[in-house]
Amino acid sequence: MENVNWPRWHRLAGLMLTLLAAGIAVYSVIQSLYFFWNTCHSRDVLNWDANIRYVITFDQWQDIKAGRWTAALAVFFEGSTWPPLYSFFTLVLFFAWPGGPHPVLAVVPAFLFFVALFPSAFYMALRLTDKLWKASLIFLVFSVFLVHTRELQAYALSGMLETMGMFFLLWTLYFTGRSFEAPDARSTRIGLLLSGSGLFLTKYPFGIMLLFAWVLLLCVTRPAMIRDFIVFLWDHYLRAAGPVQKAYRLALPVLTALALVTLLGMGMVGAGAINKKIYKYIIYVFSFLFFLDLMLFLWRQKGHLPVERPLYQQFRLSFLPGLVWIFLHPDRFSGVIGGQFWIIKQTSSFFKSLAMDVFSHSVLFLFLLLLAFASFLLNFFLSRSKNNNRIAPFFQRVDVWLTLLIFLQILVQEIFSPNKQHRHIYYLIPSVLFFTGYWLINLNLLQRNVILRSLLVLFVLFTTATQLWAAGGLLLDYGSRHFCYAGRDPGRYEPVRALAENLKVDGRYILINRLHLAAPGELSLATEVDVVFRNRITPAGFIENDARRIKLWDPRASELLYVDKDCSDRNAIDQELVAMVQAKTGGRTIVFQREASALGHCLRVYSLKTNSGESPL
Numbered sequence: 361m362e363n364v365n366w367p368r369w370h371r372l373a374g375l376m377l378t379l380l381a382a383g384i385a386v387y388s389v390i391q392s393l394y395f396f397w398n399t400c401h402s403r404d405v406l407n408w409d410a411n412i413r414y415v416i417t418f419d420q421w422q423d424i425k426a427g428r429w430t431a432a433l434a435v436f437f438e439g440s441t442w443p444p445l446y447s448f449f450t451l452v453l454f455f456a457w458p459g460g461p462h463p464v465l466a467v468v469p470a471f472l473f474f475v476a477l478f479p480s481a482f483y484m485a486l487r488l489t490d491k492l493w494k495a496s497l498i499f500l501v502f503s504v505f506l507v508h509t510r511e512l513q514a515y516a517l518s519g520m521l522e523t524m525g526m527f528f529l530l531w532t533l534y535f536t537g538r539s540f541e542a543p544d545a546r547s548t549r550i551g552l553l554l555s556g557s558g559l560f561l562t563k564y565p566f567g568i569m570l571l572f573a574w575v576l577l578l579c580v581t582r583p584a585m586i587r588d589f590i591v592f593l594w595d596h597y598l599r600a601a602g603p604v605q606k607a608y609r610l611a612l613p614v615l616t617a618l619a620l621v622t623l624l625g626m627g628m629v630g631a632g633a634i635n636k637k638i639y640k641y642i643i644y645v646f647s648f649l650f651f652l653d654l655m656l657f658l659w660r661q662k663g664h665l666p667v668e669r670p671l672y673q674q675f676r677l678s679f680l681p682g683l684v685w686i687f688l689h690p691d692r693f694s695g696v697i698g699g700q701f702w703i704i705k706q707t708s709s710f711f712k713s714l715a716m717d718v719f720s721h722s723v724l725f726l727f728l729l730l731l732a733f734a735s736f737l738l739n740f741f742l743s744r745s746k747n748n749n750r751i752a753p754f755f756q757r758v759d760v761w762l763t764l765l766i767f768l769q770i771l772v773q774e775i776f777s778p779n780k781q782h783r784h785i786y787y788l789i790p791s792v793l794f795f796t797g798y799w800l801i802n803l804n805l806l807q808r809n810v811i812l813r814s815l816l817v818l819f820v821l822f823t824t825a826t827q828l829w830a831a832g833g834l835l836l837d838y839g840s841r842h843f844c845y846a847g848r849d850p851g852r853y854e855p856v857r858a859l860a861e862n863l864k865v866d867g868r869y870i871l872i873n874r875l876h877l878a879a880p881g882e883l884s885l886a887t888e889v890d891v892v893f894r895n896r897i898t899p900a901g902f903i904e905n906d907a908r909r910i911k912l913w914d915p916r917a918s919e920l921l922y923v924d925k926d927c928s929d930r931n932a933i934d935q936e937l938v939a940m941v942q943a944k945t946g947g948r949t950i951v952f953q954r955e956a957s958a959l960g961h962c963l964r965v966y967s968l969k970t971n972s973g974e975s976p977l
Contacts, residue, residue, distance in 0.1 A: 373817065374492030378482070380824070381500040385478040388507035388834055396517045400844035402853055404895050406463050407845040409442075410519030411887035414466045415905070417447045418894050421454045421461055422902060426916070437688070441695050445561040446470075446521055460899045463891060466519045474516035474523040477530065477790050478503060484534050484794070488759070494801045497820055501728065501797035504824045506790060507834060508720040515786065518845035525566045525787030528558035532570065533765065533791055536674055537758045543670040552677035560682025564696045566787055567682045572776075573768035574679070578671070581755040581764075588666040596664075597657055612650035619643040620697075640694040648687050655680070710774050713782045718789060720832050724823050725796075732799035736763070739802065759802070763795045856888045858958035859923065860896040862965065868902040869893075870917045870944075870968070872937070874924035875961075876907070885961065889923055906944070913944045920950055920966040927955060927962035937966065 406414055416435060423432035436444035449469040454461045481502045485495035507513065516523045535551035542548050560567035579586050601609055620643065658665065665672065686692055719725045743754035754760060770785055777784065800816065828835045846853075863869065871893060875886035894903055903921075904914055920941070922933060934952070941950050950966040957963070 370491075370493045374494075374496040377493065377496035377500050377817070381482075381496065381503040382478070384500075384507060384824070384828070384834065385503045388503075388513070389475055391834065392513045392517060396844070399848055400517070400846065401848065401850040402844070402846040403464055404462075404857075405846050405853055405888045405891050406466060406519045408887055409521075410466060410845075411891050413442060413447055413450070413519070414461075414463055415887070415890045415894065417450045417454065417466070418461050419904060420447070420451055422904070424455075425899070426902075438691075442521070443561040443564060443685075445558060446524060462895065463519070467517055470519055470521070470523045471516045473527040474513070476527055477506065477523075480527065480530055481790065481794055484530070485798075487534075488537075488798065489801065493817075497801050497817065498794060498797035500820055500824060501800065502790065502793045504827050505719060505725060505728075505793050505796075508827045508832075509718055509789065510720060511718075511782070512786060512789060514843055514845060515783070520783075520845075521563045522783055522786040524562045525559065526790045528555050528562055529566065529570070529787055530790055530794065531555035532559050532678060533762050536678065536765070537762050539670040539673050540758050540761075543673045549673065549677055552673060553681065556678025557681045559678075560685065563787075564682075564686060564692075565784070567679065568696070569769045569772055570765070571679050571683075572772045573765050574674070576768055576772065577761065577764055581752070581761070582668075582671075585667065585671075592664075592666050596661060597654070608649075609653065612646055612653070616643070616646040616650050619646060637694060640697055641690055643697065644687075644690045644693045647693070648690075651683070651687055708780065710770050710780065710785050713780075713785060714770065714792070717782050718786075721827055721830055724826060728800065728823065729796055732796045735799040735803045736760075739799075759795075759798065763799070766791045766795060853885065853888055853892070855958040855961045856885050856892045859889070859956055859961060859963045860892045862954065862956045862963055863893060863896045863903075863921075864901070865896060865898045866900040867897060868916050868918045869897075869904070869921050870906055870913050870919075871903055871921045871923070872906045872940075874922070878925075893921070906940075912946070915945075918968055919953070920968055922964040922966070924962055925960055927957070927964055930964075933964065941968070 405411065420432040420435050423429070436448070446469055450466050453465045453468055457465055478499075482495065482499045485498040485502075486492070489495050489498070512523070512526075531551065532555040535548060535555050538545070538548045539552060556567065559570065598606055598609055619639075662672070686696060715726060716722050739760075740751070740754050743757075744751055747753045755764075766788060769788060773784060800820070803812070803816070827833055831837065871890070873886055873889055875884050875889055878884035878886065890905060897903055902914070902916055904917070906913070920937065922937060924933075927933060937950060941948055945968065947970075949969050951969055953965045953967055955962065955964050
C-alpha cells in the first residue's frame with residue numbers, strides 16, 4: 361500500500377483501538393476461565409478424543425517414572441492417529457507440576473495456544489500494514505469475532521487440538537508471506553520449518569489440507585511454471601532414465617494415482633468396502649517408493665529446478681518434513697488416509713458451517729466478509745487496469761496468495777471430505793478473520809479519503825458494540841452460551857467415580873475395560889473410566905490398560921480390574937480372565953477379591969498371584 365504520512369491523531373486512534381481490542385481479548389480470556397472453573401464441575405474428565413490422548417500421555421509418564429524410556433518415547437513415533445506435539449507439551453506439564461498428572465493440565469496447552477493467537481495476530485498486522493491504525497482495525501475485527509464464536513473458546517478449555525492448529529496455521533501463513541520477500545533469510549527459514557512442522561505435528565489433516573491448497577493455487581496462479589516443471593520432470597526424470605528405471609518411474613506414479621483416486625472416490629460416495637488395511641498398505645508401498653525416488657531426484661537437481669526460490673523453500677521447509685514423518689510409519693500413513701471414511705454429516709457444507717454455525721452473530725460476520733470481498737474485487741480490477749489487463753500480477757501478490765490459500769483449504773475439504781463436522785474448519789477461523797480485517801482496511805478508496813476512513817472505523821466500532829451487548833455477547837450474558845465439553849452435570853460420571861473409590865491410591869493395576877466394546881452409537885463411559893481410574897492413584901500407584909500391551913503385562917502389576925456394564929455371568933468372566941492371565945503373564949494366577957456396581961456399571965477386582973496361598977480361579 362502507498363506510504364502516506366498520516367497525522368498524529370491517526371496514531372492516537374490506532375493506540376485506542378489497539379487497547380480496546382486487547383481489552384476485549386483479555387476480558388474474554390478471564391471470563392472463559394471463570395466460567396470453566398465455576399460451571400464445568402466435571403474437570404476430572406475431558407472429552408472422548410482428549411481422554412484418549414490423556415491416557416496415552418499418562419502411560420508415557422508412568423513409563424518414564426519407572427525408567428522405561430524406550431517404551432515411553434516409542435509412543436511418539438508409533439502413534440498412527442494423533443501426532444505427538446500436543447502430548448509432548450502435556451507430558452512436560454505432568455513432570456513440571458508437583459502433584460503429577462491431572463486432566464486440567466491436559467487442557468493447558470490448548471488454552472495457552474489460544475491465548476497466544478491474540479498477540480500473534482497483532483504482531484502480524486503491524487508487520488503486514490506498517491501502520492498502527494490499520495493494524496489495530498485488523499486486530500479489533502480479529503479479537504471481537506474470535507471471542508464470539510460458538511465453540512472455539514470451549515475447545516481451548518477442553519484439551520482439543522484445534523487451537524494449536526489455529527496458532528501454527530497463522531504463523532505458517534505469515535512465514536509463507538515472508539518467504540516471498542526474503543526466502544533465504546535465516547529467520548524465514550527457521551519460521552517456515554517450525555510453523556509448518558508444528559502444523560503437521562498438531563494434526564495431520566491440517567498440514568495435508570494446506571499442501572493440497574498450495575498445489576492447487578500454484579496450478580491456478582502459475583500455470584507456466586507448472587508446465588515448465590512437468591516438462592523438466594519428463595525430460596530429466598523419465599526420458600533420461602534407463603529402461604528399468606524408466607519403467608518403475610512411470611508405473612509408480614500411475615499406480616499411486618489410481619489407488620488414491622479410487623480411495624477418494626469411494627470415500628466421497630460413502631462406500632467403505634475398500635477401507636481395508638491391506639489395501640492401504642498397498643497404497644503405502646506405491647506411494648512411499650514413488651515419494652522416495654522423486655524426492656531424491658529433486659534433491660540432486662535442486663540447483664536446476666524451474667521453480668521460484670520462495671516456492672521451493674516453502675515446500676522444502678513447511679511441507680517436506682511433515683510428509684517424511686507420515687511416510688516413516690505405514691500405520692501412520694494408513695491412519696491418515698483411513699480418516700477419509702469417517703463420515704459424520706453434521707452439515708451439508710463447510711461453507712455453510714462458516715456462514716451459519718461458527719459465529720454467534722453470523723449476519724455481522726457475513727456483512728464484514730462481503731465488504732472484504734468487495735475490497736478484494738476492487739483491488740483486482742485496479743490491478744488489472746494498472747497492468748494492461750493482465751491478471752497474473754494480482755494473483756502473485758503476497759496478500760492475495762495467502763488469502764486464497766485459506767479459502768482453498770475449505771474448498772478442498774468441501775470436495776474431498778465426506779466428514780462434515782464443523783470442527784474440521786475451526787483451525788482456519790483465526791486466519792479467515794485476520795484476512796477479513798486486512799481486506800477491510802485495504803480499500804484503495806481509503807488511502808486519502810478521511811471521511812471514508814472514519815466511516816470504516818465507526819462501522820467496525822458499531823460491529824464491536826453489537827457483538828459485545830447482543831444476546832450471548834461478552835458484556836451481556838456471555839455465561840449463557842458458555843458450555844463444557846464434559847457437560848455441566850457432574851452426576852453423569854458418578855458411576856465411574858463410585859467404581860474408582862474401590863481402588864487403592866497406591867495400587868498397581870491392569871485394567872480390562874470392556875466398555876470400549878460398546879456398540880456404535882451407544883453411550884459409553886469407556887474413556888472416562890480410563891481417566892478417572894488413573895486420577896484415583898497417586899504417583900506411587902500404577903495402572904495400565906490391557907489393550908496397550910499386546911504381548912505381556914507389566915510385571916509390577918499386583919491386581920486385575922475388570923469393568924463392564926454386566927458382570928452377572930461370573931463363570932464366563934472368570935474363565936476368560938484365567939486364559940488371559942496365562943497368556944499375558946506366563947504362569948501367574950488370579951484370585952477374586954471383590955465386586956462393586958454403580959448405576960449399570962460393574963467392577964470386579966482380582967489379585968495377581970505368583971505362588972498363591974489362596975485357591976486360584
